[in-house]
Amino acid sequence: MTRILPMENIKELWDKIIDGLKTKFTSDVVDLWLTPIELFHKNATEFVLQVPNKFFRNWVEENCLADVKNSLAAAYGLPSGNDVGVEYIELQNVTGGEMTGSETLNAGGAKEPVERVEAAVTSIFNPKLSFSKFIVGKQNQFAYSGAWAVANDPGKQYNPLFIWGGVGLGKTHLLNAIGNRVNENFPKVKTLYVQTKTFINDFIDSIRFGTPATFRNKYSNVECLLIDDIQFLVGKASCQEEFFYTFNAIYDSKKQIVLTSDKPPKDIGGLEERLISRFVWGLVVPIDPPDLETRIAILRSKADEERVYVPEDVILYLASEIKTNIRVLEGALTKVAANAALLGTPLTVDTAKKILQDIITKEKETRPVTIERIQKAVAEHYSLKLSDLKSKRRTEMLAIPRHIAMYLSREMTPSSHAAIGEEFGGKDHSTVIHAINKIKAKAESDPFFSAELNKIVKKINYE
DNA sequence: TTCGGTTATCCACAAGTGG
DNA sequence: CCACTTGTGGATAACCGAA
Numbered sequence: 001m002t003r004i005l006p007m008e009n010i011k012e013l014w015d016k017i018i019d020g021l022k023t024k025f026t027s028d029v030v031d032l033w034l035t036p037i038e039l040f041h042k043n044a045t046e047f048v049l050q051v052p053n054k055f056f057r058n059w060v061e062e063n064c065l066a067d068v069k070n071s072l073a074a075a076y077g078l079p080s081g082n083d084v085g086v087e088y089i090e091l092q093n094v095t096g097g098e099m100t101g102s103e104t105l106n107a108g109g110a111k112e113p114v115e116r117v118e119a120a121v122t123s124i125f126n127p128k129l130s131f132s133k134f135i136v137g138k139q140n141q142f143a144y145s146g147a148w149a150v151a152n153d154p155g156k157q158y159n160p161l162f163i164w165g166g167v168g169l170g171k172t173h174l175l176n177a178i179g180n181r182v183n184e185n186f187p188k189v190k191t192l193y194v195q196t197k198t199f200i201n202d203f204i205d206s207i208r209f210g211t212p213a214t215f216r217n218k219y220s221n222v223e224c225l226l227i228d229d230i231q232f233l234v235g236k237a238s239c240q241e242e243f244f245y246t247f248n249a250i251y252d253s254k255k256q257i258v259l260t261s262d263k264p265p266k267d268i269g270g271l272e273e274r275l276i277s278r279f280v281w282g283l284v285v286p287i288d289p290p291d292l293e294t295r296i297a298i299l300r301s302k303a304d305e306e307r308v309y310v311p312e313d314v315i316l317y318l319a320s321e322i323k324t325n326i327r328v329l330e331g332a333l334t335k336v337a338a339n340a341a342l343l344g345t346p347l348t349v350d351t352a353k354k355i356l357q358d359i360i361t362k363e364k365e366t367r368p369v370t371i372e373r374i375q376k377a378v379a380e381h382y383s384l385k386l387s388d389l390k391s392k393r394r395t396e397m398l399a400i401p402r403h404i405a406m407y408l409s410r411e412m413t414p415s416s417h418a419a420i421g422e423e424f425g426g427k428d429h430s431t432v433i434h435a436i437n438k439i440k441a442k443a444e445s446d447p448f449f450s451a452e453l454n455k456i457v458k459k460i461n462y463e
Numbered sequence: 464t465t466c467g468g469t470t471a472t473c474c475a476c477a478a479g480t481g482g
Numbered sequence: 483c484c485a486c487t488t489g490t491g492g493a494t495a496a497c498c499g500a501a
Binding site for chain 1: 483485487489490496497498
């Protein structure tokens with residue numbers, strides 16, 4: 001019986017195989033076709049290659065399958081490459097039909113199907129947010145793979161899994177996909193999905209009603225905790241303390257934790273060092289905004305799902321106009337399609353243009369102003385670096401813009417003084433108050449300064 | 464460079480707020 | 483009631499201009 005290699009080793013093995021192939025192909029080719037692929041172990045003589053789509057599979061089969069098999073045979077002491085079996089998982093079905101990935105992978109050697117006893121599941125997940133509905137591109141490939149691995153082997157490989165990226169890029173989708181998958185694979189595992197805000201409220205309630213036991217029972221006994229938007233813990237010391245406790249309880253009992261945030265761990269200011277260091281124990285994966293091809297794929301999939309026909313040029317137009325937020329992208333498609341159906345007019349780029357205008361302006365209006373955006377605008381206005389605003393230096397050149405940014409953060413966002421101070425390199429809340437008073441007084445007495453402030457506000461709102 | 468005034472910052476503490 | 487928020491006064495050291 002050959003032992004299945006642990007994850008790290010099989011990864012290393014794949015890296016080695018890739019290295020070996022660098023003598024045969026240029027490094028560009030290797031980067032393009034081979035690095036996105038992951039190798040899994042099925043059993044003693046069979047392996048699974050997880051490829052982004054069928055093109056990768058074809059390429060491997062045509063160009064280097066024999067080499068891969070030989071290397072695997074050598075690594076596992078088999079007589080020849082012919083003794084090695086290789087299967088594929090295609091993460092994305094590029095022909096546009098239904099996805100196959102999630103059905104085929106039971107390959108990581110995960111588990112036998114468990115009979116469905118009454119599942120002690122605490123969260124119900126949105127069935128629409130499954131892995132098969134998640135469009136994989138190279139910007140979210142790592143996040144997808146990480147989530148996939150976790151969902152099939154919770155608590156083992158990547159713990160905690162930390163997914164970060166901007167708004168509307170699919171973090172919540174992945175959390176739900178993990179939840180769905182875990183519920184499906186391991187019905188007995190207690191999974192819990194919570195927003196960080198819910199966690200905070202629960203904690204405060206538990207203090208108010210004097211029921212810490214109930215609180216800890218809810219959280220510490222979870223076997224797969226999926227917690228969304230962890231950045232909301234910033235500036236809430238006792239909540240962090242409690243989360244630290246919860247985290248350790250779950251982690252120590254080898255249960256899975258998955259976190260999401262809008263920033264990578266090290267950039268979340270105002271979070272205790274010990275929390276951050278724990279977040280990076282496992283796997284930290286980014287989700288970047290999708291590129292054009294991926295956006296097109298997303299729109300096609302959405303059109304399929306909604307069973308509407310959308311002409312290629314309209315899809316291309318939408319995909320090239322809306323770049324950063326997948327939710328908005330899908331919303332635009334739905335709206336355009338619904339509008340055309342309602343009016344009985346054909347779906348054209350022109351009608352799409354008209355409707356999109358609406359969405360874009362609305363998006364701008366409703367887009368919340370963040371401290372970060374204010375900082376960026378102020379920094380740009382005074383030709384400073386973002387780090388200058390957060391530094392400890394106090395020269396007038398830095399201090400005044402810093403005060404302005406603090407003042408505007410107070411005016412334009414609902415943040416508390418403490419939270420603002422945190423965003424400026426961990427300043428004290430009274431420092432923020434001081435800054436606000438300073439700027440207020442100056443703005444009242446100096447109309448030129450006041451005009452300058454208005455200019456900056458415009459800049460913030462415009463961008 | 465040094466020196467004294469200014470002030471950005473942190474800290475301790477108190478009072479207010481909300482669920 | 484407790485955590486969070488806001489506000490106040492004081493200490494300190496970084497800054498700044500003048501000598």
